[in-house]
Amino acid sequence: MSPKKKTILAAGIEKSRIPEIYRRLTPHYDFWGRLTESKARSRCLELAAIRDGESVLEVAVGTGLVFERLLKANPNGRNEGIDLTEAMLSKAKVRAEGTGVRNYRLSIGDAYHLEYPDETFDVLINNYMFDLLPEADFPALLSEFNRVLRHGGRMVVVSMTLGKPWFNALWKAVYRLNPAWLGGCRGVKLLPDLVGAGFEKTKREFISQKGFPSEVVFGIKSGKL
Ligand SMILES: C[S@@+](CC[C@H](N)C(=O)[O-])C[C@H]1O[C@@H](n2cnc3c(N)ncnc32)[C@H](O)[C@@H]1O
Numbered sequence: 001m002s003p004k005k006k007t008i009l010a011a012g013i014e015k016s017r018i019p020e021i022y023r024r025l026t027p028h029y030d031f032w033g034r035l036t037e038s039k040a041r042s043r044c045l046e047l048a049a050i051r052d053g054e055s056v057l058e059v060a061v062g063t064g065l066v067f068e069r070l071l072k073a074n075p076n077g078r079n080e081g082i083d084l085t086e087a088m089l090s091k092a093k094v095r096a097e098g099t100g101v102r103n104y105r106l107s108i109g110d111a112y113h114l115e116y117p118d119e120t121f122d123v124l125i126n127n128y129m130f131d132l133l134p135e136a137d138f139p140a141l142l143s144e145f146n147r148v149l150r151h152g153g154r155m156v157v158v159s160m161t162l163g164k165p166w167f168n169a170l171w172k173a174v175y176r177l178n179p180a181w182l183g184g185c186r187g188v189k190l191l192p193d194l195v196g197a198g199f200e201k202t203k204r205e206f207i208s209q210k211g212f213p214s215e216v217v218f219g220i221k222s223g224k225l
Helices: 003-007 015-048 067-073 086-098 135-148 165-177
Strands: 055-059 078-083 104-108 121-127 149-160 199-209 212-221
Touching: 015 067, 015 086, 015 121, 015 149, 015 199, 015 212, 055 067, 067 078, 067 086, 067 104, 078 086, 086 104, 121 135, 135 149
Parallel strands: 055 078, 055 121, 078 104, 121 149
Antiparallel strands: 149 212, 199 212
């Protein structure tokens, strides 16, 4: 077993339970989302370097904490956001309306089967979704992301990752009791799967906020696959 496999916990919640778990988390979500994850979301947007007029997809928009900012950066472009959970999406819609930007569409959608033709987007971003999902699914999800990007398109993915040993041990103990208390999230490492999914110029940054560990991974769709 590789060191990566040894340290990443098995996903603790089934995909079918995600909408119900996140429906319950929706009212409190933004508090946690801002307290420990706002730095990594900001870095995601910096690395995405969206230019007004581009075609952008955010997968798993949640309550729209990033989507709101990407609308302000891309008021004349195409902005699409999807999520599996209706309650999270409803909050994102309120937030998006508040920007005054009208060039957007928010809809129910599944990261595993993106309902867009090949090579549709210049930029794809995704925050804190892979950390809920089985590690065995990462290559297929990244390939699906790659499929909808144009050649040279940018992808930025933020996830909870592994942090200090004391943090990992504490998180693991609670996760084993009930993963739903933690929104099903556990630390993951995505970078090793990027090249096989058709990305180049890949890089990973580690960000800690109040002790909570995040990774931001970046890749450009290569012309090779
Ligand atoms: C931890 S929240 C992150 C939300 C948002 N990206 C953020 O950073 O605040 C995880 C989100 O992923 C969504 N999600 C989980 N699996 C998904 C899938 N297969 N397709 C689309 N969204 C998914 C959940 O519904 C939830 O809104």
